[in-house]
């Protein structure tokens with residue numbers, strides 16, 4: 188497959204408050220781009236401050252898509268994003284615009300992958316027995332884990348028996364497909380729908396944390412309080428206070444900066460201490476969120492894309508922005524769009540080299556299926572034997588690997604390598620004569 192035949196898009200990722208939006212405008216104005224938002228909260232209409240939408244007067248007229256359109260009553264998910272985002276990309280490409288995807292909901296980026304595993308599994312295939320078993324034991328992680336051990340010991344060994352959600356989901360996959368989840372995962376191959384350039388705007392944690400706190404304070408200076416009150420009115424209006432706990436986990440109500448203030452709001456907004464408390468929790472949640480965003484990039488995205496076409500931009504010192512973020516991003520993007528070699532650029536600035544573990548990346552690039560790494564299934568690579576595609580073969584499990592080392596296939600490979608070496612030595616001698 189020739190990747191250069193695929194359409195080119197740019198993705199700007201990174202945690203909150205690193206300056207992704209600023210960079211997106213800078214690239215869009217230079218490369219005839221338009222923005223596609225991939226932040227799940229910014230999809231919603233109104234509440235611009237609390238959701239951190241880039242102010243319109245700072246957008247320099249660059250159109251922003253999939254932003255500010257969803258009614259507060261609606262919920263949204265990855266499947267919807269996948270449909271909307273890919274349609275937008277198609278529209279923009281047709282109009283000869285460069286699609287630039289920007290946002291902090293990093294798992295939405297899966298919309299750019301070709302996937303072979305369906306996200307939702309049909310319950311129709313569950314037997315009566317399976318249905319009852321799951322229903323009766325949904326809170327009994329030990330029993331669920333025992334069952335998973337029976338049907339798929341490989342996947343069961345990867346999770347702690349207390350990790351009930353994961354165990355439950357694995358059983359659901361098994362009952363729906365009658366296939367072992369570990370085998371489904373291992374057979375899944377990732378490829379990208381597009382030729383994607385990933386630009387990761389990064390800021391060192393000690394600096395970022397300060398910036399996140401400041402951002403929360405600034406939100407209130409800009410009028411976040413009005414939005415919080417507005418949200419509370421809507422919250423009451425939609426009569427969703429009954430099953431509140433559930434509702435708080437979906438849609439706009441998950442936004443950081445609303446539920447933290449509920450105790451204060453429900454108390455009639457009288458107690459300034461409760462307000463300050465809400466603000467403190469909001470700051471803590473914002474920091475936790477930023478941390479989880481980075482974790483997702485490291486643990487999920489990088490293995491999926493095998494660390495390819497991803498470049499880190501150091502936004503720690505905003506005084507150096509135009510040099511180390513803007514100009515670097517412009518140079519890389521220009522090469523990318525002109526089909527020039529982007530590998531000549533360092534993937535990370537030297538100071539941040541530990542963000543991309545080179546050894547691990549090399550290992551990843553030798554692996555057909557990065558999910559193995561994510562599942563942490565012990566895998567062994569025979570660097571002598573190759574598969575049909577010429578990649579080193581990967582063997583799952585220590586015992587299987589031992590078996591391989593004693594196999595005829597492996598022995599033949601060793602013999603072949605020895606013969607080849609001898610022949611090459613002989614040839615050299617002949618040439619030397």
Ligand SMILES: [Zn+2]
Pocket residue numbers: 569570571572591592596597600
């Ligand atoms: Zn071998």
